[in-house]
Amino acid sequence: MSIDQSCFDPLDDIWWRMGATLNWWDSTLGHPPAWMPDQNEARARLTGRRPLLLRALALIHEHRTATTGQLHQLDPRLPARPDSRFWLDMLAAGLIDYGYPFNPDGRTACTPRTIPWMAVRLPAHMQIEPALEDMGFNPVQIAALGPGPLRGARQYDRHNLICTDLSVRARQAGWHTLGEAYGRFSMLTGDPLAGNGGPDLILQGEHARVCVELTASANMALESKFRRWDRILAHDTCAATHVVWVNAARTGSLLTTLDAYCQTRGRQHAADISQWRQTWATVDGWHPQPGNPQPADPQWCRGTLTRMAAMFGFDSLDGWNLPAGFDTGLLYE
Template sequence: MATLTPARTATDAVHASLVPSACPDDELATHSRRDPYWDRLWAPGSQALWSSRPLLAQRKAEKPAAVNSRYLMDEAEAMRLLTINQGRRERLAAWGALDSWRTVSAEQLAAITGSRLFLNPESSNIAASVSLELMDVGAYSSPLAVGGTLDRNCLYRPSNTDAFDKLIAPELTWPEWISVTGGYPWSGGGQYDRHNLLSTELALRAAEYLPIGAVMGEKFSTVDLLAGTGLGKKVKNPDNRRADGTIIRTDGLRIAYELTGTASKSLENKVRRWAQLISERPLETSGLTVLFITAPHPDRPRNRSGDPRDEIYRRVSSVLKEFPGTRADSPAARIGIVAWDEWFPARHELSEAFFSLSADFALNNVHGNGKWVKRDLLGDYAFTPWNTFDATAVVDQAPLLSATPHWMRSGDRTELIGSPMDRAGETAPVPGPVKPELSRGRVFGKGVGKAGDAKLPPRLRL
């Protein structure tokens, strides 16, 4: 049987430490973080080892010295720590990142928020969040990967409870709630440890090194947002389908990505659903493309019979045959596939293919690996939005989300949401001058001398 996988050629790669990173803290940049793919933090098929408050309480009862009491503080003390002004901005960013990306490492969370405090799982924000059953702390399953204590190598995920809605949301202002949740319900589900860490790492690396407009986590990569209500349209049976993340170009082109480590019927169904959706949504009115990234375990067999990569390509190709055509709007032209180790060929290395987001597309009408054509999603992939489609609106609004890496959401974006009175459709009352005859016509609220203009309180701004 002829292989369907393109021949792999060696590409130039550079260590991440030699490439300027947009992350302003060198200790939190890619080359300083654990590499979730090449560091062999997972045995094949394994999951992380998680600790929630109930589990920690049980362990404490059995062996008091085994658990730090900070993870078991009472509700009043935990709420005090989680509602004080100190560290509020970073705390909101951490909750937003967990809600959006689902599972993150301590290093990834510190990079997203810009706060090294999250490198310490015993810091006040983490310990109080665990105490309220708002989040869980975890460790890699491989005993060879890290030491025996929780440190910057630990993992975080949202707890599967209603603690956020019951305890945290009532304490947030509307802008704060929007920044954390995007206006959608908080969710504690959808946790797949290695899968989620790789998805988050890809988004972070794209945000650090590529000239892109935004990155979106799993929560904001739903079919409904990418092709339904996010475009002002309806999707038939949108259910809960979503990509693992989305990279958005500066012109608004969406690159929704799906990571996969195995070839399965489930993979075929995913490809088929995306292909069907793409066939119903022209590129010029949706900006939607989909990229499947093969990321099997690095210690897998490298022969053709043992490496799942070849079978993944074969199955993707087979499904795309159900949707004939290779024109610009066809599924074949908008669903690509690439291997993780083509973009990142070794620990902390970045290849030329990554800098252009090069991927394979089944565009040639031939059998075997000749059907695959390399296209650069950051290069020769053309996209011209329809004149009624504001493709870059999402780029403008992404900085409102605290899950966005902090260097991509600097500045004040309050004008995008307005003041509470703006949202209520009311006009702020402007008192007249006490002595009109002496008035110089200064605008109400305008600064005088060294005093700046009047602004909304910090918690009402974004």
């Protein structure tokens, strides 16, 4: 029996005694274990649950790594228990990998029914677009899952799970959030030359955008990261953007370093993870409020096509008979 997923705290060092990564079962390696459903049967069941499957994949891709409990908190329609049929079917279909904490005593507990909690990610060694095409999903539905290739991205699991925890808490506080997949400098600035780097998490409010940089070490690149943000914040599109450098190290000394870098920068702030996720207040007293954020466009593809039609002289899309799959509002509820 799995423990209540709400008991999982990514800051609890009990889960990271063996390092900052999890023990992952790779869907592309080895034979499937006996407890895993048949792949064809799993894909047939998932095809009958298209909206829920797309929602799960979009959230996983956006946040890189998340526990099933965190995904349930982001969208209550998704099951929290790792041994639910839905997650087992996604594993069998090759759409996700699953990970669990290493056990220092060497005993094995590696099935979704016995592990304390289960993290999921997109497969690290393959892209899932071909599998989705085989299941009958159209290009717009696949594109709506988020930018970039649909595969697992390299990152420390502790880092990703802390960011997902922050996303859950920020949404509960009234913010819209965008995970790392959307945190690209080119998307923030509208400048394709700005590059694909970016923040770990974005909080979007009514009047402000808060970019979260989760930091656990003061390495040699830290100062250059601050200078890069100086250049990004100088863009007109980032006039209402702030950066919060969150100390996620196990000691408080890094917070002093982050605060020192921020003191001469008007829209860059330092915060400690324990304080930030509870009060959203920074060391310098800045306390952003979400207000009433505007909802995302549920028909982004139709809006894009409308603008394209206008460029070619068409008044509207009336009569184009666009399929219902072009309306992907289910991903933005």
